[in-house]
């Protein structure tokens with residue numbers, strides 16, 4: 265059962281080949297037997313209750329396509345009555361008192377939550393090694409990282425512990441772990457999926473999306489996750505399309521842009537050759553390929569690593585041991601309470617970013633760092649705007665390398681370099697995807713697709729057509 269896609273599982277439930285209770289129990293057994301550390305919390309009991317309710321609805325024919333389908337939820341989404349830790353000691357004892365909008369929407373669709381997945385602390389990282397709950401392992405090779413920050417979700421889907429997991433992507437955290445684990449993931453246009461109840465890292469960049477085996481499954485689940493939400497002031501007042509409607513459109517005649525900056529020296533040869541082979545496949549399918557330039561993408565890393573820490577230093581100020589988060593024992597005064605609670609509650613990478621952000625926002629340095637970064641952010645968006653007058657979709661690698669060994673990257677700046685190809689789409693707010701494009705030295709390579717604003721449907725169509733012609737997405741560890 266666990267090798268099936270959501271589309272196939274939905275058919276199986278409808279045909280009564282198995283019940284949601286059987287399906288849910290099957291995945292829970294797999295999760296409990298797995299040693300990949302993909303989950304922080306397993307919600308066995310409530311999952312079985314939800315599955316029973318779903319089976320009741322299926323029996324009465326009161327179903328949506330996702331009724332009774334199990335999923336795993338990144339532990340950054342508030343889930344009513346369930347621990348929501350964001351991978352941090354700070355929130356180790358936090359039981360969310362309400363549902364995030366995404367959780368609410370998945371509940372409304374009668375999906376079954378299996379548990380909450382592991383992640384880099386407050387979504388800061390590219391390897392899921394920054395979790396208070398220990399690193400998640402890559403199912404393709406358990407000595408390697410799954411990518412991050414949504415590494416628990418990526419491992420859970422790739423390890424077939426769930427057919428679908430949620431992720432969030434501030435600078436690549438859906439696409440990069442999807443790439444390193446050989447699954448499909450889409451970060452929608454900023455504002456498409458509500459951020460309400462999603463613990464904020466960098467609010468102007470954060471965006472949630474689905475992680476699945478196939479583009480078709482991503483379309484099915486994005487249909488439920490997307491939508492306007494008046495509880496999120498940056499949510500877009502725009503109708504949600506049916507993302508499955510155009511999956512089968514022919515892609516003959518589309519123009520694919522290949523940014524020359526995405527094929528520079530730092531790109532691993534094995535990755536580059538898989539990407540070029542995928543682009544050739546698109547040419548064979550009738551697409552035209554054109555070289556383009558995104559000249560300011562070279563500044564994506566320094567720009568992002570100013571903007572994101574600035575926003576996080578503000579967002580995480582609420583974790584003070586009073587309003588939210590871990591509180592130290594026996595504080596001697598208020599100052600001591602703040603200092604010790606935050607010292608004990610946050611891990612090293614989170615502290616580094618809070619300090620960088622607070623420094624860059626300080627009166628003497630604001631113009632030199634934050635304001636400058638915002639200006640460059642604009643230039644990065646303009647590069648894309650110009651490109652999308654000439655091409656329909658931009659393609660390139662997601663990550664300069666395949667998954668690396670656990671513990672191999674110790675220098676934080678070296679870790680930031682892994683984000684070179686993903687950050688620009690977040691800075692511009694554009695939708696972007698990772699789809700499996702084969703293996704290099706037995707590890708998965710992801711192809712990145714970047715689209716114009718609100719072109720999720722086009723991206724999913726292009727990805728689905730590729731998956732009809734190739735079998736990379738069917739490969740399992």
Ligand code: GLN
Nearest residue numbers: 387388389434435436437
């Ligand atoms: N690796 C990037 C960071 O650490 C992106 C993380 C993310 O998208 N949440 O900030």
